[in-house]
Amino acid sequence: MTTPQTPPTALPVRSLEPTGAEVPSTVPTHWYNLAADLPEPVPPHLHPGTREPLTPDDLAPLFPLALVQQEVTTERYVEIPQTIREIYALWRPSPLVRARRLERALGTPARIYYKYEGVSPVGSHKPNTAVAQAYYNALEGTTRLTTETGAGQWGASLSFAGALLGLDVEVWQVRASYDSKPYRRAQMEVYGGICHPSPSDLTEAGRAMLAADPETTGSLGMAISEAVETAAKDPAAHYALGSVLNHVMLHQSVIGQEALVQLDEAGEGAPDVVFGCAGGGSNLAGLTFPFLGRNLREGTTTRLVACEPAACPSLTQGEYRYDFGDVAGLTPLLKMHTLGKDFVPPAIHAGGLRYHGMSPMVSHAVHLGLMDAVAVDQDEAFTAGTLFARSEGIIPAPESTHAVAAAVAHARAATEPEVIVLGLSGNGVLDLPAYAAYV
Numbered sequence: 557m558t559t560p561q562t563p564p565t566a567l568p569v570r571s572l573e574p575t576g577a578e579v580p581s582t583v584p585t586h587w588y589n590l591a592a593d594l595p596e597p598v599p600p601h602l603h604p605g606t607r608e609p610l611t612p613d614d615l616a617p618l619f620p621l622a623l624v625q626q627e628v629t630t631e632r633y634v635e636i637p638q639t640i641r642e643i644y645a646l647w648r649p650s651p652l653v654r655a656r657r658l659e660r661a662l663g664t665p666a667r668i669y670y671k672y673e674g675v676s677p678v679g680s681h682k683p684n685t686a687v688a689q690a691y692y693n694a695l696e697g698t699t700r701l702t703t704e705t706g707a708g709q710w711g712a713s714l715s716f717a718g719a720l721l722g723l724d725v726e727v728w729q730v731r732a733s734y735d736s737k738p739y740r741r742a743q744m745e746v747y748g749g750i751c752h753p754s755p756s757d758l759t760e761a762g763r764a765m766l767a768a769d770p771e772t773t774g775s776l777g778m779a780i781s782e783a784v785e786t787a788a789k790d791p792a793a794h795y796a797l798g799s800v801l802n803h804v805m806l807h808q809s810v811i812g813q814e815a816l817v818q819l820d821e822a823g824e825g826a827p828d829v830v831f832g833c834a835g836g837g838s839n840l841a842g843l844t845f846p847f848l849g850r851n852l853r854e855g856t857t858t859r860l861v862a863c864e865p866a867a868c869p870s871l872t873q874g875e876y877r878y879d880f881g882d883v884a885g886l887t888p889l890l891k892m893h894t895l896g897k898d899f900v901p902p903a904i905h906a907g908g909l910r911y912h913g914m915s916p917m918v919s920h921a922v923h924l925g926l927m928d929a930v931a932v933d934q935d936e937a938f939t940a941g942t943l944f945a946r947s948e949g950i951i952p953a954p955e956s957t958h959a960v961a962a963a964v965a966h967a968r969a970a971t972e973p974e975v976i977v978l979g980l981s982g983n984g985v986l987d988l989p990a991y992a993a994y995v
């Protein structure tokens with residue numbers, strides 16, 4: 557017997573007005589911008605032709621004005637529109653939990669807290685910026701958004717935001733993840749998004765990459781080229797980036813601002829160390845920048861650590877220089893730690909960490925010695941992820957296991973009752989094939 561196919565329902569009508577839903581006062585009212593507190597300004601993004609700092613006009617074909625302004629602002633706080641706060645309130649504030657069973661399993665005197673972003677409808681921190689980006693685009697009349705995605709968390713998040721705010725979303729997913737994570741694509745489609753494997757034959761950039769290597773597993777840099785090219789050719793479309801850019805770091809600051817308050821409520825002072833995984837840098841920045849801002853303003857000494865995969869070590873092995881954000885060279889030049897735009901990382905399970913570059917703000921902070929970086933081997937990451945699941949119950953996203961591994965190593969070596977905060981950027985319930993190889 558065949559099941560009748562129901563035609564997909566249309567997206568809900570676009571509505572950007574607040575619904576009047578109650579928003580708890582614990583949902584931040586402003587985003588925090590580290591640029592206001594840095595001792596030296598973040599080097600500007602450059603026009604690839606002139607190598608002069610970008611002007612707002614250069615970015616207008618890709619982004620709405622509000623996001624262009626957020627990209628360059630040095631204001632310490634940017635107000636969060638009420639419609640966005642209402643949507644945030646569906647899962648924010650996200651929990652900060654003391655990992656007592658993990659502490660016991662490790663036999664550590666340290667107190668370990670994890671800030672859990674996997675409670676969002678999509679399962680990661682990515683909706684914090686997806687909702688903001690979809691909102692400003694819709695407000696300025698964009699009807700279609702294009703983007704790249706690695707593991708699929710970002711593509712699913714933008715599809716989710718597009719559904720709530722009435723935008724069409726088209727996603728290029730890195731081939732390695734498209735093949736290995738089919739449910740993430742289904743998730744995008746449930747939200748009304750369209751998902752293509754990258755490289756695809758739908759764009760000039762994709763066709764050139766396929767001609768160069770028909771068997772390529774793809775990379776985030778390739779998928780960005782395809783999404784940027786598509787948006788640039790369609791006047792009704794804009795491009796949305798899930799990490800790297802300054803406005804994304806800004807939106808993610810809700811994570812760390814909440815964590816500061818929650819630690820206070822737990823009776824803790826400034827933590828000794830905060831670990832976050834780093835692909836393009838957004839969950840790391842979101843969690844750590846409010847702590848870094850306090851270090852810079854008030855002289856606290858919380859140590860901040862970026863945890864990247866040993867297979868794609870931009871911060872620990874890359875050069876700090878201007879490079880393109882994508883393979884085809886369609887993006888502005890960004891000053892960042894980079895392995896080179898043509899670097900194709902091995903097809904590790906943490907698809908969201910397979911990026912050749914790094915957020916210019918995170919790179920700058922590392923360059924100034926305000927933040928440390930470590931590289932974590934995949935086996936070590938999954939061993940720690942499995943230990944976390946067996947002691948705390950949550951199966952961390954493969955990306956997040958890199959932060960778990962670094963925190964676990966630190967806690968094992970601890971001899972004092974120090975305070976460790978760990979960013980659990982997402983859950984891994986749609987990444988179970990990756991864990992299956994380890995259990």
Ligand SMILES: Cc1ncc(COP(=O)(O)O)c(C=O)c1O
Nearest residue numbers: 709799835836837838839908982
């Ligand atoms: C759960 C999760 N954590 C981390 C990342 C890495 O991105 P970022 O460094 O921008 O936080 C991703 C990217 O897809 C992700 O899905």
